[in-house]
Structure formats: structure tokens, C-alpha cells
Amino acid sequence: MSQIEIRDVAIEYKKPKSEESFVAIQGVSLSIEKGSFVTIVGSSGCGKSTLLLALAGLIECSRGSIRVEGKDVTGPGKDRAMVFQDASLLPWRSVHGNVRFALELQRWKRDDIDERAARFVRMVGLGNFADYHPHQLSGGMRQRVNIARALAVDPQVLLMDEPFGALDAQTREVMGDELLRIWERDKKTAVFVTHSIDEAIFLGDRVVVMGRNPGHIRDVVEIDLPRPRTAAMLDSPSFIEYRRKLRDYISADMQALHMVEDIA
């Protein structure tokens, strides 16, 4: 059995101030093997972040089930840690304090917390910035802190919700490399949501393509590129082929949307 089993999941939101509900995702099934890196890509509104939040236990499924290591996900758990987009760091805490924050919440032993937080701050290359506050850091550095915070609690599964979405293109590439370098060490299962096709291919063992209305999985593409991945692979024929295939899926999705809007 796979480490993560998502079975026929549907998630509905109540629209505010009305009885209607909005179906964010429907009929989503996916299995994720331990130690694999799975990326989820799709146009905005396809429910990819919703699926990730459900995996984190922050949203309930309306139907279906999500299991991690055979146990139903009913809420946040120590087996999973989330890396959010920008601005999820406590602005009044230092880099070190923000990593501590997660360890404090998970009731690590007081004596271990400081040492462990410092170790993970060093691991993401911010050893000299441990006492800085988030507003003194660049966007890329803030995301390093976010990653350190999630890894420090030693989760089985790392969930990442467009962690590099707010970064400029160059920083984004550097961060992708860096993330893989860290991931290769102990190969924790990683689920990474992005809207960048290149990022999805570059990082993932498998790319899950989602479509919209309501959000569903269109296809799961195996990425057969060797690891460690390098920037040179971005121009390789197979990478270009993957990119073309994924782009077709997503642009078809966008066109369908425009047609619906034209009719309306």
C-alpha cells in the first residue's frame, strides 16, 4: 500500500451568505509512494491548493477519504508539515524563533528545541541570519525559513503550497535546486503544488495535472529524468516533450473556460 491514499475525494465549500455550495474538487483519487516527489500543477481555480490543504488536515473532505500510513486524516498531524506561500512567518519572531515556533507547537523537549532550530536554520543556509526578522529578509530567504520550519519537526510528508510563487524567476530556480538538494538527503515524501509547468517537471517524479469545473485530476505524468536534476535538463528533448504535453492539457482547460464565459 502506498504511503498516501486519496480515494474519490470531493470537497464542497459553502458560499458565504447563501445556501449554495461550491464544488472545489470532485472524484479525486491518487496514491503517493513513500519517498517520492509529486508535483501538482494546474491553472488557478483547479482546486490544487484545496487538495493540499485537505492533505494537511486543514479542510475536511465532503466525500471520500485521505489516508496517510493507513490512518485517516482528520486534522493536522505530526506526520505532515506544510510550507506555505510567502508571509506565513511570525513577523515578530526572528528566523530562529520562527523555526522554534513549530517545535514549540509540537511539544519538543525544551532542551532540544534551540539546538534543533539552529541546526535547521544552518541547513537552509541562513546560519548568519538567525537573529534577523522576516521583514529584513528577501523573499527567497523567507521561504528558506518556511522550509526549515517544516523540516525541523521531522515530518513523514512535506506539503508545499506554491512555496516559490511569490519569488522572481531567478530566485525561483535557485530555490528549486536548493529544495532538491535538501530533499535528496533523506527523501521525505514531498507533495508540491505549483502553477509553473517547468517547476513541476523539474522537481517531480510524477506530475499530477489538474483541471477545473469542478477540480479533478486529468492525468498523472511520470517524469523519467535522472536525479540529481540539473539546469541543463531544462533544454533536453524529453523535458521539452513533457512541457509540451502538460501545456496542452492546461491550455485546453483554459480554452474550455473561455468558451463557457463566451456563452454566458
Added chain:
Amino acid sequence: MTAIDQIAPRRSFAAGPFIDRYYGVGVSTLSVVLFLLLWEFAAEWNWINVRFTSQPSQVYRAAVVIFQTSAFYHHAWVSFSEFALGFGLALVVSIPVGLVLGTSRSIRLFVEPPLMALYTAPRLALLPILIVWLGIGMASKVAVVFLGAVFPIIVNTIAGVRNADQRLLLAARSFGANKIDIFLKVLIPGSLPAILMGVRLGIGRGLLSVIVGEMFVSEAGIGYQLMTYGQGMHMNNLLVYAFVVSIFGYGLTISVRNLEDHVRSWRPAS
């Protein structure tokens, strides 16, 4: 940090760090000195009637005398303890109440109408009732200080909690935070600047309340002395007491503002 951030906070062009720091203090001091000089010489040259306006040098001489009497310290102590008790009580009550009201929508909806009515009503209008209930001694003044200070702190604490960044709450929950964790580690530190702003407003209102309360009816205190000197046309003494109140209020407000700045230091200047 972009280039714009680096330049934007600078206010004056030519000034270096040293001049920058002392420039503001210098200009403010100059304004006070000029005002005192103008006042002194306007009285000296009979542009204004000293009987009604007094004169800085006379006020200074009166202050020297007053500060040597034990009566002054007695009155100051009475006012100070009324203020301190009322304000301390307000702090103890308002911050927990504000935190609870900020988090619970139903309690807030239930309590908000009377709270807002009391916040906007002139509380000094309640003074006659308080005196009927609590007498003309300290208790009525403590009560009126409490009423003056408690609402701005509650209202600002509520605002601070309600403006809490949802993304931070979500991040905390994702790491398994329980309600108490969220209170202690996210909501309270996050709303500290707002709470302190409420405290600062509360100081002004509390001071006003204690003085007016004493002026209205009492047996001792700075407000009582202000009233007595006013009725006797002792402008010099009256101004000494008024000055003492201002200095006290100013000092307290500045300290809270410094605390606010310190607490806000983790935020980029805006």
C-alpha cells in the same frame, strides 16, 4: 529589501544620522522656548494682563514654593493613587475582555451594543451617579478613571485580535496549535501594538477623568486644588498644578509610545 525601501524612510536630505536624531528635538524645544519668551515679554510689556494670564517667571517662583509644601505632595498622591487604581483595574479587565470579544463572534455581537454606547457616551456625564453611589471620596474617582480608560483598551484589543493575519493562524494550526497556543503565540503578540495604542488613549482619558472628577466634587487632589486656585484667581499656583498634570500625562504617554515603537520594530516602517 529593494532600493526603494532603503531610501523611503529618510525624511530630510542634508542631515546625517547625528543631526537627524537631534533635529526633531531641537525644533520642538525651540517652539517651546519661543512660546515661553513671547509669554514672558508680552506680560512684561503689558500686552496681556498678568492678573489673568500670569507669567512664566512668576509661575516658576510659585512652583519653587509649592514644591516645598507637604500639601502639594498630599494632593498629588491622592490624584495619583486614584488614577493608578482606576487605570490598573482598567488594564486588568480590558485586555482579557478584549481578547475574548475579539475571538468570539457571538459574545461580541451580544456585548457590542452596550459597549459601544458606553464607549461613545461622555462618561463624565455619569459622574453625578457615581458620586451618589460611591460618595465624594476616592472610590468615585477610581470608578470614573476606570470607565474612562477601560473602553479604548477593549475596543483596540478587539481590533487587534480581529485583524490577526489569517495566514499565521493557518500556519499555526497546520503545526497542531491548540486554542491556547494560538492565543499566547499568535493572537496576543500580534495584537500587542493595537493593545498598547488603546493603553495610550486610555491614559489620556483616565487623566482627564481624575482631574474633572476632583474638580466636580472632592476633598483633595490636584483637580480639587485647580478648582480652589481658579476660584481664588491664583493663576500662578493654578498653572503650576496644570503643568504637573501635563508633564505626568506627557511622560506616561511617551513611555507607552516608546514601548509601542519597540513592539512594532519587527514591522517595516509604514
